[in-house]
Amino acid sequence: MSLIPYALPRSILFSLDPELAHELTMGALARFQNTPLACAWGAKRVEDPVELAGITFPNRIGMAAGLDKNGRCIDGLGALGFGFVEVGTVTPKAQPGNPKPRMFRLPEANALINRLGFNNDGLDAFVANVRKARFREQGGILGLNIGKNATTPIDNAVDDYLACLNGVYPWADYVTVNISSPNTKNLRELQSDEALDRLLGALQARRVTLQAEHHRQVPIFVKIAPDLSEAQVSVIAATLQNNGIDGVIATNTTIGRDAVKGLQHAEETGGLSGAPVFEASNMVIRQLRAALGPRFPIIGVGGVMSGADARAKLDAGADLVQIYTGLIYKGPALVTECAKALKG
Known part of the structure:
Protein backbone atom coordinates (compact mmCIF):
# COMPACT_ATOMS: atom_id res chain seq x y z
CA MET A 1 0.00 0.00 0.00
CA SER A 2 1.10 3.62 -0.47
CA LEU A 3 3.59 4.72 2.18
CA ILE A 4 2.57 8.41 2.23
CA PRO A 5 -0.87 9.55 3.50
CA TYR A 6 -2.43 11.67 0.77
CA ALA A 7 -3.45 14.59 3.02
CA LEU A 8 0.09 16.02 3.11
CA PRO A 9 0.92 15.98 -0.62
CA ARG A 10 -2.61 17.16 -1.39
CA SER A 11 -2.26 20.21 0.86
CA ILE A 12 1.02 21.10 -0.86
CA LEU A 13 -0.29 20.52 -4.39
CA PHE A 14 -3.53 22.41 -3.73
CA SER A 15 -1.48 25.44 -2.62
CA LEU A 16 -0.05 25.63 -6.15
CA ASP A 17 -1.56 26.65 -9.47
CA PRO A 18 -3.55 23.59 -10.71
CA GLU A 19 -1.59 23.13 -13.93
CA LEU A 20 1.75 23.55 -12.16
CA ALA A 21 0.67 20.96 -9.57
CA HIS A 22 -0.33 18.63 -12.40
CA GLU A 23 3.01 19.07 -14.19
CA LEU A 24 5.01 18.48 -11.00
CA THR A 25 3.03 15.33 -10.19
CA MET A 26 3.34 13.91 -13.68
CA GLY A 27 7.04 14.77 -13.77
CA ALA A 28 7.62 12.89 -10.51
CA LEU A 29 5.63 9.87 -11.73
CA ALA A 30 7.59 9.80 -14.99
CA ARG A 31 10.91 10.09 -13.23
CA PHE A 32 10.37 7.60 -10.42
CA GLN A 33 8.16 4.95 -12.05
CA ASN A 34 9.82 1.54 -12.19
CA THR A 35 12.19 2.51 -9.35
CA PRO A 36 12.09 1.59 -5.66
CA LEU A 37 10.57 5.01 -4.97
CA ALA A 38 7.34 3.87 -6.67
CA CYS A 39 6.46 2.13 -3.40
CA ALA A 40 5.64 5.61 -2.06
CA TRP A 41 2.39 5.57 -4.06
CA GLY A 42 2.07 1.98 -5.29
CA ALA A 43 -0.62 -0.51 -4.31
CA LYS A 44 -1.25 -4.18 -5.00
CA ARG A 45 -3.73 -4.63 -7.83
CA VAL A 46 -7.08 -6.12 -6.79
CA GLU A 47 -7.60 -9.24 -8.91
CA ASP A 48 -11.09 -9.27 -10.39
CA PRO A 49 -10.75 -10.36 -14.04
CA VAL A 50 -13.57 -9.52 -16.41
CA GLU A 51 -13.80 -10.04 -20.18
CA LEU A 52 -15.09 -7.20 -22.30
CA ALA A 53 -14.78 -6.56 -26.05
CA GLY A 54 -12.54 -9.61 -26.30
CA ILE A 55 -10.11 -8.24 -23.68
CA THR A 56 -9.56 -9.68 -20.21
CA PHE A 57 -9.27 -6.73 -17.82
CA PRO A 58 -7.48 -7.59 -14.52
CA ASN A 59 -10.10 -5.55 -12.63
CA ARG A 60 -12.88 -3.11 -13.41
CA ILE A 61 -11.25 0.19 -12.42
CA GLY A 62 -9.30 2.30 -14.90
CA MET A 63 -7.50 5.60 -15.27
CA ALA A 64 -9.40 7.92 -17.61
CA ALA A 65 -7.69 9.70 -20.48
CA GLY A 66 -6.58 13.30 -20.07
CA LEU A 67 -4.32 13.01 -17.04
CA ASP A 68 -1.38 11.64 -19.05
CA LYS A 69 -1.78 13.12 -22.51
CA ASN A 70 1.70 12.10 -23.69
CA GLY A 71 1.80 8.56 -22.30
CA ARG A 72 4.81 9.43 -20.09
CA CYS A 73 3.50 7.93 -16.85
CA ILE A 74 1.80 4.68 -17.86
CA ASP A 75 3.81 2.53 -15.44
CA GLY A 76 3.57 5.09 -12.64
CA LEU A 77 -0.20 5.19 -12.96
CA GLY A 78 -0.44 1.44 -13.38
CA ALA A 79 1.37 1.00 -10.05
CA LEU A 80 -1.65 2.55 -8.29
CA GLY A 81 -3.54 -0.71 -8.84
CA PHE A 82 -5.53 0.11 -11.97
CA GLY A 83 -6.69 -2.79 -14.12
CA PHE A 84 -6.44 -0.53 -17.14
CA VAL A 85 -4.92 2.83 -17.98
CA GLU A 86 -6.02 5.11 -20.83
CA VAL A 87 -3.64 7.81 -22.05
CA GLY A 88 -4.00 10.69 -24.52
CA THR A 89 -5.75 12.44 -26.13
CA VAL A 90 -3.02 12.46 -28.78
CA THR A 91 -3.21 14.43 -32.03
CA PRO A 92 -1.14 13.87 -35.20
CA LYS A 93 0.98 16.98 -34.66
CA ALA A 94 2.21 18.53 -31.43
CA GLN A 95 0.16 21.49 -30.25
CA PRO A 96 0.29 23.81 -27.22
CA GLY A 97 -3.42 23.79 -26.43
CA ASN A 98 -5.36 26.82 -25.26
CA PRO A 99 -3.86 29.88 -23.52
CA LYS A 100 -3.14 29.71 -19.78
CA PRO A 101 -4.62 29.81 -17.18
CA ARG A 102 -6.76 26.87 -18.28
CA MET A 103 -7.27 24.70 -15.18
CA PHE A 104 -9.35 25.68 -12.16
CA ARG A 105 -10.22 23.89 -8.91
CA LEU A 106 -13.66 24.09 -7.32
CA PRO A 107 -12.86 22.32 -4.04
CA GLU A 108 -16.26 23.00 -2.45
CA ALA A 109 -17.75 20.81 -5.17
CA ASN A 110 -14.92 18.26 -5.59
CA ALA A 111 -14.66 19.52 -9.14
CA LEU A 112 -12.30 20.87 -11.78
CA ILE A 113 -12.78 23.00 -14.87
CA ASN A 114 -10.25 22.65 -17.66
CA ARG A 115 -9.91 24.07 -21.13
CA LEU A 116 -6.54 22.53 -21.93
CA GLY A 117 -7.40 21.80 -25.56
CA PHE A 118 -5.50 18.57 -26.34
CA ASN A 119 -2.09 20.02 -25.45
CA ASN A 120 0.35 17.25 -26.36
CA ASP A 121 3.71 16.47 -27.95
CA GLY A 122 2.24 14.78 -31.03
CA LEU A 123 1.84 11.24 -32.30
CA ASP A 124 5.51 10.27 -32.74
CA ALA A 125 6.49 11.28 -29.18
CA PHE A 126 3.37 9.59 -27.80
CA VAL A 127 4.10 6.27 -29.51
CA ALA A 128 7.73 6.40 -28.38
CA ASN A 129 6.58 6.78 -24.76
CA VAL A 130 3.98 4.02 -25.08
CA ARG A 131 6.57 1.62 -26.46
CA LYS A 132 8.78 2.13 -23.40
CA ALA A 133 6.03 1.27 -20.90
CA ARG A 134 6.01 -2.10 -19.12
CA PHE A 135 2.40 -1.97 -17.91
CA ARG A 136 1.08 -4.33 -20.58
CA GLU A 137 3.87 -6.85 -19.89
CA GLN A 138 2.72 -6.82 -16.25
CA GLY A 139 -0.83 -7.75 -17.21
CA GLY A 140 -2.36 -4.28 -17.39
CA ILE A 141 -4.63 -3.17 -20.24
CA LEU A 142 -3.67 -0.02 -22.15
CA GLY A 143 -6.12 2.25 -23.96
CA LEU A 144 -4.85 4.90 -26.38
CA ASN A 145 -7.11 7.91 -26.92
CA ILE A 146 -7.02 9.78 -30.25
CA GLY A 147 -8.25 13.18 -31.42
CA LYS A 148 -7.78 15.89 -34.01
CA ASN A 149 -5.52 18.93 -34.16
CA ALA A 150 -7.13 22.28 -33.40
CA THR A 151 -5.97 23.69 -36.74
CA THR A 152 -7.50 20.86 -38.76
CA PRO A 153 -10.86 21.96 -40.22
CA ILE A 154 -13.74 19.88 -38.91
CA ASP A 155 -14.47 18.71 -42.47
CA ASN A 156 -10.99 17.12 -42.54
CA ALA A 157 -11.16 15.63 -39.04
CA VAL A 158 -11.36 12.07 -40.39
CA ASP A 159 -7.82 12.39 -41.77
CA ASP A 160 -6.43 13.18 -38.30
CA TYR A 161 -8.24 10.28 -36.65
CA LEU A 162 -7.03 7.88 -39.34
CA ALA A 163 -3.44 9.09 -38.95
CA CYS A 164 -3.65 8.54 -35.20
CA LEU A 165 -5.26 5.11 -35.59
CA ASN A 166 -2.44 4.05 -37.92
CA GLY A 167 0.15 5.19 -35.39
CA VAL A 168 -1.29 3.75 -32.18
CA TYR A 169 -2.84 0.54 -33.48
CA PRO A 170 0.15 -1.82 -32.94
CA LEU A 210 -4.64 -2.70 -39.98
CA GLN A 211 -5.97 -5.98 -38.65
CA ALA A 212 -4.67 -7.81 -41.70
CA GLU A 213 -1.33 -6.00 -41.46
CA HIS A 214 -0.76 -6.62 -37.74
CA HIS A 215 -2.66 -9.92 -37.36
CA ARG A 216 -4.73 -8.65 -34.43
CA GLN A 217 -8.04 -6.88 -34.01
CA VAL A 218 -7.89 -3.91 -31.66
CA PRO A 219 -11.28 -2.86 -30.23
CA ILE A 220 -12.44 0.69 -30.92
CA PHE A 221 -14.40 2.63 -28.28
CA VAL A 222 -16.02 6.05 -28.69
CA LYS A 223 -16.10 8.64 -25.89
CA ILE A 224 -19.22 10.80 -25.76
CA ALA A 225 -20.40 13.88 -23.86
CA PRO A 226 -22.87 14.10 -20.99
CA ASP A 227 -24.59 17.08 -22.62
CA LEU A 228 -26.80 15.04 -24.95
CA SER A 229 -30.54 14.57 -25.20
CA GLU A 230 -32.03 11.08 -24.97
CA ALA A 231 -32.78 11.27 -28.71
CA GLN A 232 -29.13 12.11 -29.46
CA VAL A 233 -27.94 9.24 -27.27
CA SER A 234 -30.27 6.90 -29.13
CA VAL A 235 -28.91 7.99 -32.54
CA ILE A 236 -25.31 7.62 -31.32
CA ALA A 237 -26.07 4.14 -29.98
CA ALA A 238 -27.49 3.04 -33.33
CA THR A 239 -24.53 4.55 -35.22
CA LEU A 240 -22.03 2.73 -32.99
CA GLN A 241 -23.74 -0.59 -33.64
CA ASN A 242 -24.21 0.00 -37.37
CA ASN A 243 -20.47 0.65 -37.76
CA GLY A 244 -19.26 -2.33 -35.74
CA ILE A 245 -17.78 -0.23 -32.93
CA ASP A 246 -16.83 -2.32 -29.90
CA GLY A 247 -17.79 -0.10 -26.99
CA VAL A 248 -18.62 3.36 -25.65
CA ILE A 249 -17.17 5.50 -22.87
CA ALA A 250 -19.68 7.69 -21.04
CA THR A 251 -18.91 10.44 -20.36
CA ASN A 252 -16.50 13.29 -20.96
CA THR A 253 -16.68 16.60 -19.07
CA THR A 254 -19.79 18.80 -19.09
CA ILE A 255 -20.33 22.37 -20.24
CA GLY A 256 -23.24 22.64 -17.78
CA ARG A 257 -22.76 24.78 -14.66
CA ASP A 258 -26.02 24.38 -12.71
CA ALA A 259 -24.38 22.20 -10.03
CA VAL A 260 -21.62 24.74 -9.29
CA LYS A 261 -23.51 28.02 -9.67
CA GLY A 262 -22.12 30.78 -7.48
CA LEU A 263 -18.80 29.07 -6.75
CA GLN A 264 -15.48 30.72 -7.53
CA HIS A 265 -14.37 29.86 -11.10
CA ALA A 266 -17.79 28.37 -11.95
CA GLU A 267 -18.16 30.66 -14.95
CA GLU A 268 -14.81 29.76 -16.50
CA THR A 269 -15.23 28.20 -19.93
CA GLY A 270 -14.16 24.60 -20.41
CA GLY A 271 -15.21 21.14 -19.29
CA LEU A 272 -16.43 20.60 -15.74
CA SER A 273 -15.41 17.29 -14.17
CA GLY A 274 -15.72 15.68 -10.77
CA ALA A 275 -18.72 15.19 -8.48
CA PRO A 276 -21.07 17.59 -10.35
CA VAL A 277 -21.00 15.42 -13.50
CA PHE A 278 -21.83 12.19 -11.61
CA GLU A 279 -25.60 12.14 -12.14
CA ALA A 280 -25.45 13.45 -15.73
CA SER A 281 -23.02 10.72 -16.75
CA ASN A 282 -25.10 8.07 -14.98
CA MET A 283 -28.17 9.20 -16.91
CA VAL A 284 -26.33 8.82 -20.22
CA ILE A 285 -25.09 5.37 -19.13
CA ARG A 286 -28.66 4.30 -18.35
CA GLN A 287 -29.89 5.61 -21.71
CA LEU A 288 -27.07 3.87 -23.56
CA ARG A 289 -27.74 0.57 -21.81
CA ALA A 290 -31.43 0.76 -22.70
CA ALA A 291 -30.60 1.56 -26.34
CA LEU A 292 -27.70 -0.87 -26.79
CA GLY A 293 -29.01 -3.93 -24.98
CA PRO A 294 -27.38 -5.97 -22.21
CA ARG A 295 -24.11 -7.03 -23.86
CA PHE A 296 -22.68 -3.93 -25.54
CA PRO A 297 -19.57 -2.78 -23.60
CA ILE A 298 -19.94 0.49 -21.67
CA ILE A 299 -17.21 2.16 -19.62
CA GLY A 300 -18.64 4.62 -17.09
CA VAL A 301 -16.72 7.72 -16.04
CA GLY A 302 -17.66 10.95 -14.32
CA GLY A 303 -17.72 12.07 -10.71
CA VAL A 304 -16.52 8.89 -8.99
CA MET A 305 -15.35 9.95 -5.52
CA SER A 306 -15.84 6.67 -3.62
CA GLY A 307 -16.32 2.95 -3.99
CA ALA A 308 -20.07 3.51 -3.67
CA ASP A 309 -19.96 5.95 -6.59
CA ALA A 310 -18.10 3.39 -8.68
CA ARG A 311 -20.71 0.77 -7.81
CA ALA A 312 -23.46 3.19 -8.88
CA LYS A 313 -21.91 3.30 -12.36
CA LEU A 314 -22.30 -0.47 -12.60
CA ASP A 315 -25.86 -0.22 -11.32
CA ALA A 316 -26.57 2.35 -14.05
CA GLY A 317 -25.36 -0.12 -16.68
CA ALA A 318 -21.59 0.27 -17.01
CA ASP A 319 -19.28 -2.75 -17.23
CA LEU A 320 -16.08 -0.94 -16.23
CA VAL A 321 -15.40 2.36 -14.46
CA GLN A 322 -12.74 5.05 -14.92
CA ILE A 323 -11.64 7.82 -12.56
CA TYR A 324 -9.74 11.08 -13.00
CA THR A 325 -10.83 14.06 -10.87
CA GLY A 326 -11.61 11.75 -7.94
CA LEU A 327 -7.96 10.68 -7.93
CA ILE A 328 -6.87 14.30 -7.57
CA TYR A 329 -9.25 14.99 -4.68
CA LYS A 330 -9.18 11.65 -2.86
CA GLY A 331 -5.74 10.29 -3.68
CA PRO A 332 -4.32 6.87 -4.63
CA ALA A 333 -6.37 4.92 -2.05
CA LEU A 334 -9.45 5.59 -4.19
CA VAL A 335 -8.20 3.09 -6.80
CA THR A 336 -8.18 0.13 -4.40
CA GLU A 337 -11.42 1.28 -2.74
CA CYS A 338 -13.19 1.30 -6.11
CA ALA A 339 -11.65 -1.95 -7.31
CA LYS A 340 -12.85 -3.70 -4.14
CA ALA A 341 -16.33 -2.16 -4.40
CA LEU A 342 -16.65 -3.42 -8.00
CA LYS A 343 -15.36 -6.91 -7.31
CA GLY A 344 -17.65 -9.91 -7.60
Missing part, protein backbone atom coordinates in the same frame (compact mmCIF):
# COMPACT_ATOMS: atom_id res chain seq x y z
CA TRP A 171 0.62 -0.69 -29.32
CA ALA A 172 -2.97 -0.46 -28.02
CA ASP A 173 -5.18 -2.98 -26.27
CA TYR A 174 -8.05 -0.70 -27.29
CA VAL A 175 -8.33 2.67 -29.05
CA THR A 176 -10.70 5.42 -27.90
CA VAL A 177 -12.04 7.96 -30.38
CA ASN A 178 -12.52 11.26 -28.53
CA ILE A 179 -15.29 13.30 -30.17
CA SER A 180 -16.59 14.90 -27.00
CA SER A 181 -14.03 17.32 -25.55
CA PRO A 182 -15.61 20.78 -25.28
CA ASN A 183 -12.18 22.42 -25.61
CA THR A 184 -11.47 21.92 -29.33
CA LYS A 185 -13.65 24.14 -31.51
CA ASN A 186 -16.49 22.28 -33.27
CA LEU A 187 -15.24 18.86 -32.11
CA ARG A 188 -18.59 17.89 -30.61
CA GLU A 189 -20.19 18.34 -34.03
CA LEU A 190 -18.69 14.91 -34.79
CA GLN A 191 -21.33 13.42 -32.44
CA SER A 192 -24.09 14.34 -34.93
CA ASP A 193 -25.48 11.41 -36.90
CA GLU A 194 -24.04 12.04 -40.39
CA ALA A 195 -20.60 13.20 -39.19
CA LEU A 196 -20.33 10.33 -36.71
CA ASP A 197 -21.40 7.77 -39.30
CA ARG A 198 -18.78 9.04 -41.74
CA LEU A 199 -15.99 9.07 -39.14
CA LEU A 200 -16.75 5.65 -37.71
CA GLY A 201 -17.21 4.12 -41.16
CA ALA A 202 -13.75 5.38 -42.16
CA LEU A 203 -12.16 4.12 -38.94
CA GLN A 204 -13.78 0.71 -39.28
CA ALA A 205 -12.59 0.38 -42.87
CA ARG A 206 -9.05 1.35 -41.85
CA ARG A 207 -9.14 -1.13 -38.97
CA VAL A 208 -9.84 -3.96 -41.42
CA THR A 209 -6.61 -3.06 -43.23
